[in-house]
Each structure stands twice: as C-alpha cells, then as structure tokens.
Amino acid sequence: MPRRVIVSGASSGIGARIAEDFGAAGDDVVLVARRRDRLDEVAAAVLKAGAASATAVEVDLTETADVLGALTAAVATGPFDVVVAAAGGNAALDADAAAERGGTAWAAWHWEGNFRANVLTAVNLVEGLRELDGIARGAAITLFSSIAAYRGSGSGSYAGSKAALHPYAYDLAGALGRTGARVNVVAPGYIADTEFFRGQMSQTRHETLTGQTLIGRAGTPEDVSATVQWLSSPAARHVTGQIIQVNGGAALGH
Numbered sequence: 001m002p003r004r005v006i007v008s009g010a011s012s013g014i015g016a017r018i019a020e021d022f023g024a025a026g027d028d029v030v031l032v033a034r035r036r037d038r039l040d041e042v043a044a045a046v047l048k049a050g051a052a053s054a055t056a057v058e059v060d061l062t063e064t065a066d067v068l069g070a071l072t073a074a075v076a077t078g079p080f081d082v083v084v085a086a087a088g089g090n091a092a093l094d095a096d097a098a099a100e101r102g103g104t105a106w107a108a109w110h111w112e113g114n115f116r117a118n119v120l121t122a123v124n125l126v127e128g129l130r131e132l133d134g135i136a137r138g139a140a141i142t143l144f145s146s147i148a149a150y151r152g153s154g155s156g157s158y159a160g161s162k163a164a165l166h167p168y169a170y171d172l173a174g175a176l177g178r179t180g181a182r183v184n185v186v187a188p189g190y191i192a193d194t195e196f197f198r199g200q201m202s203q204t205r206h207e208t209l210t211g212q213t214l215i216g217r218a219g220t221p222e223d224v225s226a227t228v229q230w231l232s233s234p235a236a237r238h239v240t241g242q243i244i245q246v247n248g249g250a251a252l253g254h
Contacts, residue, residue, distance in 0.1 A: 003082055149166065
C-alpha cells in the first residue's frame with residue numbers, strides 16, 4: 001500500500017531528489033515549496049518515477065498565517081506516514097542585502113532571515129500537520145540540520161538556526177513517541193549540485209571542502225535522500241531522537 005509522504009523544499013536540490021525517490025517507491029507524494037513552476041516540473045518527474053500520485057502545494061512556510069490553509073486540502077485525503085522538512089537556506093549569502101545594510105542592521109537581518117528559513121519552515125510544517133491531525137500513527141518525521149550546527153557557518157546565524165532544530169527534534173520525538181512516530185534529523189555536509197551556495201562556490205572552496213572528507217568527494221542529493229529513505233523505512237523502526245550526519249567524515253563533523 002502506498003505511503004502518504006509530504007516533502008517541503010521540494011522544488012530543487014535535495015528536496016526534489018527526496019521527493020523523486022519516494023515517487024520511485026510508488027508512494028503518494030505531496031510536494032511543498034514557494035516556486036510553482038519548479039514544483040510542477042518536479043511533480044512531473046515524481047510521477048514519471050512511479051509515484052501513485054504527486055500533488056504540488058505552493059506556500060511560503062515562513063508565513064505562518066498561510067500554512068494551515070495550504071495544508072488543509074492535502075490532509076483531507078488522510079494523514080501522512082512520512083514528513084520531510086527539507087526547506088531551508090542561508091540568508092547571509094545574499095550579497096545584495098549585505099551591501100545595503102551594515103552593523104547591527106545586517107546582523108539582525110540575516111539572523112531573522114535564517115530563523116525564518118530554517119526553523120519556521122520546519123516548525124510550521126510539522127505543527128500545522130499536528131493541528132490538522134495530519135500525522136499518522138507510526139509516522140517517520142525527518143528535519144534538516146547541517147554540519148554547520150557543529151562547526152559554525154561564518155555568520156553564526158545559519159549554524160544557529162540549524163542547531164535550534166536539534167532540541168526541537170528531541171522534544172517532538174518525546175511528544176509523539178507514544179503514537180509510534182519517530183523524529184530524526186539529517187545533518188548534511190557539503191552537498192554539490194544544489195542551489196544552496198547561489199553561484200558563490202569557488203573551485204578553491206570546493207576543493208577545500210571536498211578535501212576535508214575522508215572519502216575524497218563532495219556529497220550528492222542522492223546520498224542525503226538515501227539516508228532519508230532509510231530513516232523513513234521499517235528498517236529504522238527503533239531510531240528516533242537522533243542527529244544523523246551525512247558528510248563523508250568531514251573534519252569537525254560527527
């Protein structure tokens with residue numbers, strides 16, 4: 001029987017790959033993101049991969065007032081067996097915003113931006129589904145952190161926002177554990193072939209980050225998706241409240 005799966009951040013990169021892999025497993029997949037055109041493209045790819053269904057939900061998960069309305073129709077056909085909160089980003093990489101601001105104004109802007117992008121997107125999705133009775137008994141929930149939560153991110157705000165999801169996951173795992181639901185966090189290292197760095201990844205930086213791994217290569221969206229597929233499967237039925245690092249053994253990660 002197909003599982004009901006919802007994936008946020010599904011319009012590109014890691015989220016899109018996760019959605020496509022659940023499609024290949026024959027699941028009913030709901031894709032959530034802000035960009036409708038990209039969502040429709042990914043939904044078509046998810047169907048082509050073999051999904052029982054693929055539904056696009058266009059919503060900005062940082063806008064709390066919009067979340068329940070956007071999720072209501074998706075929940076109407078039943079609660080979700082798998083919830084993947086993969087939406088996120090790094091506001092501190094916005095060079096234009098940095099040029100327009102300075103000092104405290106710049107710090108406040110990217111701290112608030114990263115809180116919204118990485119914490120609110122996850123919390124609004126999960127708590128919205130909880131409010132709508134949209135999480136099935138025995139569900140698998142995966143949140144997304146980063147190696148930056150352990151080693152810093154330069155600006156502080158991106159790393160801090162990702163680290164904030166760790167205690168949230170612990171508390172959520174405790175709150176939902178009696179229903180059989182499991183809550184885990186995936187913390188990727190350097191993942192190439194995504195939009196995350198917004199064209200700002202130099203060859204030198206790429207080589208540095210790759211060189212910090214123990215296996216001599218950058219990660220791929222497929223590497224991260226494979227971990228999410230396992231966490232969402234019966235094989236991980238006794239795994240909850242864990243932070244799973246996917247970083248090729250990069251220095252200062254775990």
